[in-house]
Amino acid sequence: MSGNGKVKPLEGIRVLGVENQVAGPYCTMMLAAQGAEVIKIEAPGRGDSAREMGPIIKNDKGDKFSGYFLRFNRNKKGITLDINSDKGKEIFKELVKKSDVVVENFRPGFMDKNGIGYKVLKEINPRLIYAAISGFGQMEGYEGPYQKRTAFDMVVQAMGGLMHNVGEADGPPNWLGIALGDLYSGVMAAYGILLAIITREKTGEGQFIDSSMYDNIISLNERALTVYSLTGKVIGRGQESLVYPIGPFKVKDGYIAMIIPIESIWARLCETIGRPELANDERFNSGPKRAQNKDQLQPILDEWLKDKTKKEAEELLLAGRVPVGIVQDAKDIFECPHANARKMFPEIEQPPIGKVKVVDLPLKMSGVEKVQAGPAPLLGQHTDEVLTNVLNLSSDEIAKLREEKVI
Incomplete structure (x- = not known):
């Protein structure tokens, strides 16, 4: 507990x-x-393959560090250990004895074949919580025909239907532009770990957690899948049938985005654009009707927006209590006064490249101490510290392991 309680x-x-x-x-x-x-x-020697990926940032001396690796590895200790070697497995098992959680995202079966899968490790530490993240899942009783496939984010976004939903009606499917399958699978694994920690307090035992990227993307595509389940209809790209106006709209210097989900907001939009009579027009008095008659409605909206800047359109719509936001790029967001008031871009000292601003995790809690964003580890930076403090190995033992290329 900190000094502030x-x-x-x-x-x-x-x-x-x-x-x-x-x-x-x-x-x-x-x-x-x-x-x-x-x-x-x-x-040892190569580390996480993310260390190879760009952007690669250099300091004045030419030292390099991967911005890609930095995105996902802050506030960690880093050690090198050859878990394919017998000695490396032995050390790993000793670490497991003194740990609460193991997280891995290798292809299903890799850890088992190496003799360090959950069934082995739970015998060493019955309180161990073991979270496995994979493309298609691996828990016994839930095996499917795709279990052994290798998956990347692009693959599961396609198979889970998100890519089908994104793009123009007459265009190809589109990737969402973010690694949502990866990130959300990490979030769900963390959620599972927290539930397992709470459960362990009640039972005294750990458990296996199975986070499948495919399952996770399917769960995010619940709208389209529910519509199909209830109506038999497949939602197409650029063919919204239930809600309109929705999406980005062009203005003089870019785009704004708005959604009109209910009739009270539709009436406010009509007032704002100076066309109050449209609120009760039979063609437009429900979301499905507006979507059906989009070709008649969109020119009216385009005409009102065409001579306005992003800021002007946003201010007028907000004044009319219409939900709206400017479509922002990375530069806009970094300069956004609200994002900065929310402290979303802390500055950290990242060896060897120096001071950099990073994107913080978004959760705020009133009764906990905020952990300040810190650097990602250099390859093997904390190996000696961890083996000394956690396993009580001597400097001579550590030197021997290094000589044998176990670390």
Whole structure:
């Protein structure tokens, strides 16, 4: 507990991250942001493949660091350990004995084949919570024909239907532009871990958590899937049939976005654009009717918007109590006074490149101590510290492990 009486929710929880790329690292970064001690385990010499990916940032001396890796690995300790070697497995198991959580996002079966899967580790530590993130899931009783497939975010966005929903009616499916399958799978794994920690307080036992990227994307596509379940209709790209106006609208210097989900807001929009009679027009007096008659309604909206800037249109619509926002790019967001008031871009000191601003995790809580955003670890930066403090290995033992290329 800090001097102000507030606690870090996960202080005292030790997490081993046997992780790569995005989903696993994002999960453990969320846990680290609430006070957990996260020990990221990487292969000696090469580390997480995310370290190779851009943008690669250089300092004045030419030292490099991956901005991609930085996005998902802040506030962690980093060690190198060859978990494919017998000695590396032995050390890993010793770490498991003194840890609460293991997070991994390798292909299903990799950890089992290596002799360090959940069934082995729970015998070593019955209180262990083991979270596995994979493309298509792996828990016994839920095996499907795709279980062994390799998956990346693009793949599950396609298969889960999100890409089908995005784009113009006569155009191809589109990726959402963010690694939603990875990020959300990390969030769901973190959610599962928190539930498992609460359950462990009641039962004294850990458990296995299975976070499937495909399942997670399907759950996010619930609107289209529910519409199909209830009506037999497949929602098409650019063919909204239930709500209008919805989406981006062009103005003089860019785009704004608005949605009119209910009739009271539709009436306010009509008043704002100087066409109050449209509120009760038989063609437009419900969301489905407006969607059906979009070709008649959109020119009216376009005519009102065409000579207005983003800011002007936003101010007029907000004054009329119509939900609206400017379509912003990264520069706009970094300069946004509200995002900055919410402290979304903390500055950290990241070796070796120096001071950088990062995107913080968004959750705010009144009764906990805020964990300040910190740097991502250099490859193997904390190996000696962890092996000394957690496993009580001597400097000579650590030197021997390094000589044998176990660390």
